[in-house]
Amino acid sequence: MSLFELYFTLGLQHIADLKGYDHILFILILCAVYSLKEWKRVLILVTAFTIGHSLTLALATLKVVKVDGDLIEFLIPLTIFITALVNVIIRKKKLSKLQHSLKYGAALFFGLIHGLGFSNYLRSLLGAEKGLVLPLFSFNVGIEVGQIMIVVAIMLLTKVVVDVLRMPAREWHVLLSGAGLGVSLVLMAERFPF
Numbered sequence: 176m177s178l179f180e181l182y183f184t185l186g187l188q189h190i191a192d193l194k195g196y197d198h199i200l201f202i203l204i205l206c207a208v209y210s211l212k213e214w215k216r217v218l219i220l221v222t223a224f225t226i227g228h229s230l231t232l233a234l235a236t237l238k239v240v241k242v243d244g245d246l247i248e249f250l251i252p253l254t255i256f257i258t259a260l261v262n263v264i265i266r267k268k269k270l271s272k273l274q275h276s277l278k279y280g281a282a283l284f285f286g287l288i289h290g291l292g293f294s295n296y297l298r299s300l301l302g303a304e305k306g307l308v309l310p311l312f313s314f315n316v317g318i319e320v321g322q323i324m325i326v327v328a329i330m331l332l333t334k335v336v337v338d339v340l341r342m343p344a345r346e347w348h349v350l351l352s353g354a355g356l357g358v359s360l361v362l363m364a365e366r367f368p369f
Contacts, residue, residue, distance in 0.1 A: 186317020207351040227286020235294030252362035259355035
């Protein structure tokens with residue numbers, strides 16, 4: 176197995192690991208209000224998130240940035256809570272360009288936080304590696320592929336629930352986002368760092 180394959184697989188496994196369900200939940204909530212026909216917007220959102228987490232993952236792994244792990248573990252469910260709350264509050268079917276830009280900016284910013292959460296895991300893996308560029312790149316590509324798989328699953332599930340089972344889209348969005356609100360509140364209470 177090549178170095179690329181090794182770290183790609185580790186990134187893919189890390190995002191798909193149910194022990195790290197908070198990252199999966201964030202992706203689910205981020206995409207919860209979109210339909211399959213809005214795949215371009217979802218792709219922009221997920222890419223913004225990926226850019227954010229890739230940046231801080233690299234900076235933290237290279238020890239340029241260091242943030243208290245307990246604080247990051249609290250902030251991750253806070254990002255889920257905020258995203259889910261916005262999903263529930265915003266009722267408009269069509270958002271303005273400014274509102275879309277704000278969502279993309281928030282996904283990028285929340286990606287910065289999530290990248291710091293990934294960094295402790297990756298730093299422990301990279302201890303013996305001499306070069307960091309290929310492992311960092313490979314790990315991020317693995318995470319991105321895992322996220323895309325999660326997004327595809329969510330979008331297909333939404334298609335089935337809304338188009339086949341005929342659940343009103345707004346009710347489905349609120350159901351997913353409400354579940355995210357509940358789980359994030361529990362996680363924040365468990366992880367409160369102060």
